[in-house]
Amino acid sequence: MDMLLDYPTLKVIWWLLVGVLLVGFAIMDGHDMGVGTLLPFVGQNDVERRVVINTVGPHWDGNQVWFITAGGAIFAAWPLVYATAFSGFYWAMLAVLWALFFRPVGFDYRSKIHHPTWRKVWDWGLFIGGFVPPLIFGVAFGNLLQGVPFHFDDNLVPYYTGSFWGLLNPFALLCGVVSSAMVTFHGGVYLMHRTEDEVYQRSRRWVNVTGLLTVVAFSLAGLWLAWGIDGFVISSVVNPAAQPDPLAKTVVKQAGAWLANYQQWPLAMALPVLAYIGFLAALWLANRGRTLAAFVASSVAMTGVIGTAGISMFPFVMPSSTDLRSSLTVWDSVSSHKTLGIMLVAVVIFMPIIIAYTRWAYGVMSGKVTAAYIRENEHSAY
Amino acid sequence: MTEELVNLSRLQFAVTAMYHFLFVPLTLGMTWLLVIMESVYVMTGKVIYKDMTRFWGKLFGINFALGVTTGITLEFQFGTNWAYYSHYVGDIFGAPLAIEGLMAFFLESTFIGLFFFGWDRLSKQQHLLVTLLMAVGTNLSALWILIANGWMQNPVGAEFSYETMRMEMVDFAAVLFNPDAQAKFVHTVSAGYVTGAMFVLSISSWYLLKKRDVEFAKNSFRIAAAFGFASVCSVIVLGDESGYVVGEAQQTKLAAMEAMWETEPAPASFNLIAIPNEAEMKNDFAIHIPWLMGLIGTRSLDQQIPGIKDIVAHNRERIVSGISAVKALEQLRQDQSNTAAKAVFEKHKADLGFGLLLRKYTADVGTATPEMIDQAARSTIPKVAPMFWSFRVMVALGFAMLLLFGLALWYSIKGNFAEKSGFLRTAVWCLPMPWIACEVGWFVAEYGRQPWTIYGVLPTHLSVSTLSPASLYGSLAGFIAFYTVLLIVEMYLMIRFAKQGPGSLGTGRYLNEAIAH
Known part of the structure; x- marks a missing residue:
């Protein structure tokens, strides 16, 4: 493969593939995290909560692998981004990790014991596991868009000079709201598709609230980004074929620079437009009971949101606010030509297989999860 | 990098990795035992083998949940705590990790859902296929992580580039077919199979001692004895192979x-x-x-x-x-x-x-x-005494288990094991053996690689993230607190369901049907 594709092309393909993995994560793990977030609110008694949990019971584990694989792919394709972001955002990453701890045990252990307190504790554990990660990912994106305080020394050792609390600035928190609301919306749409009666009705109300919240927060964040936040521009000559070394370039900060890509490639406007159309269509379809179509529409919407963040920053991935030239871009934070080629082959082979058997698994478990199902499967359902 | 930061980073990795490794070996072994039990069910149609698959599967699930929980930590931790390592060798080391996700984690995690929830929706053969794919997935995951670890022990197929200040891949096939990785893989998965077999053998022995669910326990015992004997032979022979490979690649160890x-x-x-x-x-x-x-x-x-x-x-x-x-x-x-x-x-x-x-x-x-x-x-x-003794503990446990499974198989063939109460009692007490052997084995491999993270290439001292020791104390305390609580919860459930036995399936065919209500 590295014979067929040159280095710059592979660098761009990997930027797209990381995007694909993040979108896959948002669609797949996003819906079960949304379900976790809504669990304490749409399920008012034990049977209802078990209904909610069992809509994702057979699938959450496979879905979580989108997250793990996205992490692994960033390690393999963008090792400097993986190293710098994970160590710099140390406490934020630990918060994500510790929130995720509640999911495997929450799903598997909750219904194994009948005690109401036991079950209530795991219900809130599942809420934390569903609510915290998307919130923090949104906050992280909000910080990437503003630049992050880090630099490299001559040996390319990364140093992060900010604090955890510095991550919680207003713009980043707004991005956290976008991410959290969108994932909860997506989970609510999924719940409507898989449940009936009261749970369905309550999910519909949450879908309407979170759907509107997402659209409003996304619009505010967009306006803020366009007029309130300086973007970054590479000011030296860019050689996409060069051996990656982030310290070899110079970078300047510029007002409005995050809009430059939309001027250069007007087609990029399709991404934010897709986000709006997707959310509005999903709201409309969900309220008409066409839940599967609504799920597809909200998946499209999330693709639009993530794509908007990505294309606004391109070619930057993780700009540095304190040492501009240390900024990480798709050209200079990547793996070698050979590794990118090998990893592309792996993705091309396995991704279709994964999608095929995931589809089959959802097919096997399809249909509404009902109270009757829970009672019949007292000992084996979650 | 201060000595304190390096030591704390190492301690945190050791704690989280050894904790993760309490759950992994059992998963590796149990998936194949479930495949064997379910295959017998599909071939003979005897429902007791389906119950065995479901009951041992339930215990397997309790264990698997913590395996997943603690596994994500390890993937995060290369980035959070070993940032320079991640930069320096990510070009090689990241690839098997990402492929592990694509090829193994998706497979095991997707099919484990159908394993638990698909009984009524799949045909017998389809469900067996699901169980088989789950087992293949868990074992492939061991393959890829040990290819990554094998490269840390014996970094073949890569070269340093001064332009990018890191190691870069030059020969992917050499990384895949690294003799260190291959020897480690077969030795480690065999150790997992022994762990699974010991788990089933010990708990079945306990049922037999209590003279309850006797048919169920006898059938489980026989399968565990045969599978365990084959696996323990393989661990020892392939352990010898590992010793030979270490002699070639790591003279210091x-x-x-x-x-x-x-x-x-x-x-x-x-x-x-x-x-x-x-x-x-x-x-x-x-x-x-x-x-x-x-x-x-x-x-x-x-x-x-x-x-x-x-x-x-x-x-x-x-x-x-x-x-x-x-x-x-x-x-x-x-x-x-x-x-x-x-x-x-x-x-x-x-x-x-x-x-x-x-x-x-x-x-x-x-x-x-x-x-x-x-x-x-x-x-x-590396320090000699801890290496010398932990290696001997592992080997001694290996031979003790060879004797135990040898006897178990012999009694299974003769068909009189249910009366051998002395042997059954010993089998119950031997339950912790494979876990201890796995942990000391891990220690020998990883501590024995010091002072390197990548043998001969990157010193441990340089590999860490530039964090403050205070952050490390905080995160280490957090991990220990979380893991202690989770372990207590897991052990509680495991003991509770093991004690209740197959009655927990609610089929009406076993003792203790009512306990969970």
Whole structure:
């Protein structure tokens, strides 16, 4: 493969593939995290909560692998981004990790014991596991868009000079709201598709609230980004074929620079437009009971949101606010030509297989999860 | 990098990895045991084998949940705590990790859902296929992570690039077919199979002692005995293979494991028991078996195995050569067109990692004193006593389990095991054995690689993230708190369901149907 594709092309393909993995994560793990977030609110008694949990019971584990694989792919394709972001955002990453701890045990252990307190504790554990990660990912994106305080020394050792609390600035928190609301919306749409009666009705109300919240927060964040936040521009000559070394370039900060890509490639406007159309269509379809179509529409919407963040920053991935030239871009934070080629082959082979058997698994478990199902499967359902 | 930060980062990795490894071996073994039980069900149609699959599957699920929980930590941790490592070797090390996700994690995690929830929605054959794919997934995951780990032990197929300041992949096939990785994979998964077999054997023995659910327990016992005996044979034979590979690739580990201070004339003798004296570099006491070490380590009668003192002297030379590599690299980082520096660098490149060992003692490697060089050379040997003894504990447990499974298989064939209450009691008490063996085995492999994260390439000291020790104390405390609570919860559920037995399925065919209500 590295014979067929040159280095710059592979660098761009990997930027797209990381995007694909993040979108896959948002669609797949996003819906079960949304379900976790809504669990304490749409399920008012034990049977209802078990209904909610069992809509994702057979699938959450496979879905979580989108997250793990996205992490692994960033390690393999963008090792400097993986190293710098994970160590710099140390406490934020630990918060994500510790929130995720509640999911495997929450799903598997909750219904194994009948005690109401036991079950209530795991219900809130599942809420934390569903609510915290998307919130923090949104906050992280909000910080990437503003630049992050880090630099490299001559040996390319990364140093992060900010604090955890510095991550919680207003713009980043707004991005956290976008991410959290969108994932909860997506989970609510999924719940409507898989449940009936009261749970369905309550999910519909949450879908309407979170759907509107997402659209409003996304619009505010967009306006803020366009007029309130300086973007970054590479000011030296860019050689996409060069051996990656982030310290070899110079970078300047510029007002409005995050809009430059939309001027250069007007087609990029399709991404934010897709986000709006997707959310509005999903709201409309969900309220008409066409839940599967609504799920597809909200998946499209999330693709639009993530794509908007990505294309606004391109070619930057993780700009540095304190040492501009240390900024990480798709050209200079990547793996070698050979590794990118090998990893592309792996993705091309396995991704279709994964999608095929995931589809089959959802097919096997399809249909509404009902109270009757829970009672019949007292000992084996979650 | 302060010593404190490095030690805390190592401690956190060790705690989280060893904790994760409490759950992994059982998962590896149980998935195949479930495949065997369910295959018997599909072939014979006897419903008791379906109940066995479901009941042992339930216990497997309780264990699996914590395996998943603690596994994500490890993938995060390379980035959070070992940032320079991630940059320095991500080009090679990241690939097997990402492929593990694509090829193995998706497979096991998707099909485990159908394993638990698909009984009524799939045909018998389809469900068996699901169980099989789950087992293949878990074992493939072990393959890829051990390819990654094997590369840390024996970094083949890669070269350092001064332009990007990191190791880069030159031969992916060499990374895949690394003899260290292959030997580790088969040895480790076999150890997992033994763990699964011991789990089923011990709990079944307990039912038999209590004379309850007897048919269920007998059938489970027989399967565990046969599977366990085959697996324990494989662990020992392939462990010997691992020893041979270590002898080839990591002389320091082998010498420390065997407390071999001097180079003996071939074939070297084996220290059955010894009291190593680190300060004087000798054994205060030792019982030798002539020839044995030479045979295990080299499979020959005429090849020498170097002792610790000779290895230290040899490594000292490599450190001196490494100083030239580090100095030339510093010049090249300033000016990549410096052809003189490039020539020096190419000449000493192979010893770059040894030069970097000195960074622990001085920021400017060029000014290192002879004492520092001596210290660094001495540090290339891990502490001998912990290596020597943990290796012997692992081997002794291996042979003890060989005896146990040998007897279990013998009694299964004779069909009289249900009456052998002494043996059954022993089998119950032997339950912790494979876990202890797995943990000390992991310790030998990883502690034995010190002072390197990547053997001969990247010192542990340089690999960490530039965090404050306070952050490390905080996160370590958090992990210990979380893991302690989770372990208590897991053990509680495991013991509760093991005690309740197959009655927990609610089929109406077993004892204790009502306990969970």
